[in-house]
Amino acid sequence: KTYRAEDGVAALFSGACGAASEGAMAAAPAAVIFLHGSGDNGDGVRDWLHSVSGGQFERRLAAVGAKAVYPDARAIPYTLNGGRPQAVWFDRQRMAYDAPEDRETLGRSIAQIDDIIDQLVGEGIPLGRIAVGGMSMGGCLALHLAYGTGRHAGQLACAASLSTFLQQESALDQAASERFKDAAAPP
Numbered sequence: 001k002t003y004r005a006e007d008g009v010a011a012l013f014s015g016a017c018g019a020a021s022e023g024a025m026a027a028a029p030a031a032v033i034f035l036h037g038s039g040d041n042g043d044g045v046r047d048w049l050h051s052v053s054g055g056q057f058e059r060r061l062a063a064v065g066a067k068a069v070y071p072d073a074r075a076i077p078y079t080l081n082g083g084r085p086q087a088v089w090f091d092r093q094r095m096a097y098d099a100p101e102d103r104e105t106l107g108r109s110i111a112q113i114d115d116i117i118d119q120l121v122g123e124g125i126p127l128g129r130i131a132v133g134g135m136s137m138g139g140c141l142a143l144h145l146a147y148g149t150g151r152h153a154g155q156l157a158c159a160a161s162l163s164t165f166l167q168q169e170s171a172l173d174q175a176a177s178e179r180f181k182d183a184a185a186p187p
Helices: 005-014 022-027 042-053 056-063 103-122 137-147 171-179
Strands: 030-035 066-069 075-077 085-087 130-135 158-162
Touching: 030 042, 030 103, 030 137, 042 056, 056 066, 103 130, 103 137, 130 137, 137 158, 137 171
Parallel strands: 030 066, 030 130, 130 158
Antiparallel strands: 075 085
């Protein structure tokens, strides 16, 4: 069988992952926040997901009562674009593994998505029923939100990242190591 992303989302929110009883999982609302890559926007990644899944991504989310949220990154001066404004989650000095991570602009984007998570919780969606995912730069941000310095790190349902990256000296490594140092090893 070929694995498809929409199968994993449906399994997560239908209770098949064992996080809670199936009855409890089916009763609670859920959400997926999906973050676009550099230069794109929420509508663009939504349309791409629709296209590559033949519409199954949205249908499967709806079938299990999960909503999708596709936020837009702010346009900021982007070094890789000659300093011209571009919709990116954080600045990058160079396209290299050993380039420094721009923690200031990354922190602003983490706060932006944490605010969206707070809104979803305010709508009655438990943190353990909120997933973050993203493509490229958005995938990097999703990992920071779920496992690094996001306000809700370690409490979200899951993170997914497609064709993404982390810098060699990413703040995520230290934050996740500290956050999960006492966690039991998976079975």
